[in-house]
Amino acid sequence: MNAxxxxxxxxxxxxxxxxxxxxxxxxxxxxxxxTLEQMVQAHRLGMLPAVAGDLVLERExxxxxxxxxxxxxxxxxxxxxRLLLALGLPVATDSKxxxxxxxxxxxxxxxxxxxxxxxxLAFTRVLGAAATTIAEAAVALFYxxxxxGTGREGPDEVARARVSERATLAFATVPEVLSxxxxxxxxxxxxxxxxTRGWASPTEMQDEAGAVGRETTALGFVDxxxxxxxxxxxxxxxxxxxxxxxxxxxxSSAVLAGGRVVKMIxxxxxxxxxxxxxxxxxxxxxxxxxxxxxxxxxxRGAVGYGMVTAREGDYFxxxxxxxxxxxxxxxxxxxxxxxxxxxxxxxDNWTLRELDPQSIMGLGSPVRVFAVRGADSQPR
Numbered sequence: 001m002n003a004x005x006x007x008x009x010x011x012x013x014x015x016x017x018x019x020x021x022x023x024x025x026x027x028x029x030x031x032x033x034x035t036l037e038q039m040v041q042a043h044r045l046g047m048l049p050a051v052a053g054d055l056v057l058e059r060e061x062x063x064x065x066x067x068x069x070x071x072x073x074x075x076x077x078x079x080x081x082r083l084l085l086a087l088g089l090p091v092a093t094d095s096k097x098x099x100x101x102x103x104x105x106x107x108x109x110x111x112x113x114x115x116x117x118x119x120x121l122a123f124t125r126v127l128g129a130a131a132t133t134i135a136e137a138a139v140a141l142f143y144x145x146x147x148x149g150t151g152r153e154g155p156d157e158v159a160r161a162r163v164s165e166r167a168t169l170a171f172a173t174v175p176e177v178l179s180x181x182x183x184x185x186x187x188x189x190x191x192x193x194x195x196t197r198g199w200a201s202p203t204e205m206q207d208e209a210g211a212v213g214r215e216t217t218a219l220g221f222v223d224x225x226x227x228x229x230x231x232x233x234x235x236x237x238x239x240x241x242x243x244x245x246x247x248x249x250x251x252s253s254a255v256l257a258g259g260r261v262v263k264m265i266x267x268x269x270x271x272x273x274x275x276x277x278x279x280x281x282x283x284x285x286x287x288x289x290x291x292x293x294x295x296x297x298x299x300r301g302a303v304g305y306g307m308v309t310a311r312e313g314d315y316f317x318x319x320x321x322x323x324x325x326x327x328x329x330x331x332x333x334x335x336x337x338x339x340x341x342x343x344x345x346x347x348d349n350w351t352l353r354e355l356d357p358q359s360i361m362g363l364g365s366p367v368r369v370f371a372v373r374g375a376d377s378q379p380r
Contacts, residue, residue: 009040011048018157025049025157052161053168064101066093066356073105086121087128126312134178138171144240196379214309216318218259218279218341221324222250222286222301223268225332230297231267231273242295243267249289253282262314268327272315276337276344280305280372283335291333303372305341322367328367339368351375 006012012022025048029039034051042048066084070077081091083105086351089095111120146163154160167227224230224246231239247261250269254261259273259282267284273279283301290299304323308315319360321340330336337345342352 005036007034011039021158025161027054028052028158028161045248049157049160050164053164056165056168056172064097064099066091066095066097069097069101069105072102073109075105075109079109080105082120083124086124088125088132089128102179103285122312133176138174142167142171154257166201198290214307216305216307217315218273218276218303218305218344219271219308219315219320219323220273220279220283220301220303220335221268221270221327222283222299222335223327224290224296225298225300227267227297234295238295242293245293246286246290246296246299247380250282250286251292253285253289257281257285269325276305276341277346279305279341280335280345280350281336283316284372287333287335300327300332301332301335302326302330303335303341304338305344306338322360326358326367326369329355329358330371335372337370337372339370342370342372345372349375 006026007014011026013019016022026039029048029051032052032055034055038051038054039048041053055231064072066077066080070080073080077093081093084091084095089097108120108124111123114120144150146167152163154163181300206367234242246267247264247269250264251261253273254273257273257278259271259278262270262272264270266330271279271282273282280303281305287299287301290296302323304319304326306319308317308319319338319340326336326338336355337352345352351374352370352372355369355371358369359366
């Protein structure tokens with residue numbers, strides 16, 4: 001492409017400020033295989049330097065259309081589109097898909113036969129949500145650390161293109177890392193399932209739980225006290241950094257206690273644990289971490305124990321609702337427990353103090369609640 005061609009499509013204006021810089025960028029991108037169409041579209045979006053990163057992600061295998069996948073897998077186009085929709089991907093028939101999407105489609109069909117279509121679609125949505133979260137987190141990280149206004153994006157467009165290229169190369173290793181992490185977490189999840197659910201017969205499971213998919217577990221919530229007013233006094237960056245440390249403390253505490261973070265809900269963490277003791281250890285450590293952090297406000301928590309419904313990596317049921325509401329009962333820096341959790345705690349490790357019965361919306365009578373602290377900690 002010559003200078004006149006770039007001028008004709010609006011990519012280059014010799015009289016504009018930074019014309020030499022733009023020329024260097026166009027040469028850089030062209031040398032790396034960028035097409036005129038790619039550059040024009042990115043220019044319209046104000047993202048021309050980012051084309052260098054896009055070129056890293058391009059794969060020759062991305063050549064199948066939805067119609068071609070349907071034909072190769074001998075399924076209706078609507079089934080391919082349904083899978084794409086569950087994954088959160090474009091469903092237009094001319095959308096380009098990787099060649100190995102055939103394998104994914106075949107796996108979906110096998111899973112639907114084995115577990116039922118509704119169940120496998122629900123699991124596919126979990127995969128799509130996880131992939132979307134990872135991708136969005138990667139982009140957010142790039143803009144937060146290397147994007148406009150950070151001072152690290154580079155002094156000119158070519159420098160910004162190189163930054164985009166290097167960052168994309170780094171992020172391209174994420175699938176490999178994720179694959180290894182997923183295998184390890186799958187093994188960990190199977191072990192937890194055997195411990196909490198066992199391998200009872202379907203009849204025994206129905207008799208004990210009332211429905212397949214239910215289990216007895218410990219869980220807890222920890223939130224930040226007065227977080228709305230606290231956030232108003234911080235810059236956006238300080239707020240983000242502080243919440244990241246809160247999440248990190250919750251994640252580490254849960255993993256070390258043999259549990260897991262189910263999800264973060266704004267300034268609140270929801271976690272599960274193999275026992276009431278482990279749940280209280282998690283809640284206590286998170287509250288202590290918040291208390292010792294120079295930016296975070298105090299935290300408080302609640303722990304429960306009982307039958308819950310496990311679905312798509314999350315938990316549901318009356319115990320979850322009860323514990324989430326009991327968080328407000330706890331004093332800053334402390335945790336409370338339901339009666340069932342308190343009864344399951346080791347007397348050697350914890351001391352309990354019964355609080356006034358609490359009226360909870362949706363429950364006909366007040367519930368018993370206990371303040372919990374470690375047996376070796378000082379009274380508050």
